[in-house]
Amino acid sequence: MRSFVADGNFKAQHLKQKSDDTDVWLTNGEAFMTNEDRYQIHLAKAAESKMVSMS
Amino acid sequence: MNCISENISKQVQVLTCHRHRAQLNGEVPHGSADVTGIGGHSCARHGCFAPSSLVNFQKGERQMNMDWSLIEALATTNIGALIYIMHIYDINCLYCMYLQDRIDRNDMLHIAEHIKLIHAIGQFHVHGHQHKCLYRWATHYVPGAGVVDGEVLETLWAVLNTVSAATRTASLAHRTEILDDHMNDSNWKKMLHIGNYSTVSCIPN
Numbered sequence A: 001m002r003s004f005v006a007d008g009n010f011k012a013q014h015l016k017q018k019s020d021d022t023d024v025w026l027t028n029g030e031a032f033m034t035n036e037d038r039y040q041i042h043l044a045k046a047a048e049s050k051m052v053s054m055s
Numbered sequence B: 001m002n003c004i005s006e007n008i009s010k011q012v013q014v015l016t017c018h019r020h021r022a023q024l025n026g027e028v029p030h031g032s033a034d035v036t037g038i039g040g041h042s043c044a045r046h047g048c049f050a051p052s053s054l055v056n057f058q059k060g061e062r063q064m065n066m067d068w069s070l071i072e073a074l075a076t077t078n079i080g081a082l083i084y085i086m087h088i089y090d091i092n093c094l095y096c097m098y099l100q101d102r103i104d105r106n107d108m109l110h111i112a113e114h115i116k117l118i119h120a121i122g123q124f125h126v127h128g129h130q131h132k133c134l135y136r137w138a139t140h141y142v143p144g145a146g147v148v149d150g151e152v153l154e155t156l157w158a159v160l161n162t163v164s165a166a167t168r169t170a171s172l173a174h175r176t177e178i179l180d181d182h183m184n185d186s187n188w189k190k191m192l193h194i195g196n197y198s199t200v201s202c203i204p205n
Helices: A036-045 B002-010 B021-027 B063-076 B099-105 B131-137 B152-167 B172-197
Strands: A002-009 A050-053 B012-015 B033-035 B037-043 B055-057 B084-089 B116-120
Touching: A002 B063, A002 B152, A036 B063, B037 B063, B037 B152, B055 B063, B063 B084, B063 B099, B152 B172
Parallel strands: A002 B084, A050 B012, B084 B116
Antiparallel strands: A002 B037, B037 B055
């Protein structure tokens, strides 16, 4: 059986930069980080469900 | 069934387990950071990062982030005609509940129809859950799972953390290049040296 592990990592933060609009992108989803354009479209459409407790 | 369909339409999910940190921080934005962390998928047996599956978090570990990561991981790892795919995640008892619903609602998420996901929780994180979760979700109790702990990404993060600190103030493009490079290096070294740890090479001559 093919198995995958999913996990998050909160050490890999990134702080807002003043010059982000002049950034030069060499890759967009060709390696391990995902394709940012399609990802942002997905995030705009996705709705997060609100968690309510049972009691 | 009525209460379930009502809740789906309201986008409300009832907490059936503890409030885990990953769930708790889901909606908390971060003032000075535009990326609060990364999430991704890797092979549970060999610990190789799945291509195109590493996503940035904007507000903590939200389900929509991991949904995208899962779909990308399934799309880029030669699943082919494989039917049963095991998916091990820290908070799967809550995450997998409306996964199919979230995929159906969003036309950006595609999953091959023949794929049947088998959900499980890693051997470390499952002990942070309610007691019933151990028997429902621990990989030891999943038929066909083999012997996997489902925590291999933690060991990969530990290596990646030594470099990700340096990317906090890099530009987003540069950060992506560095992280890509180091994850590629991790996979490459794993491929080169995996023979040293195979069963055959462990047998003394």
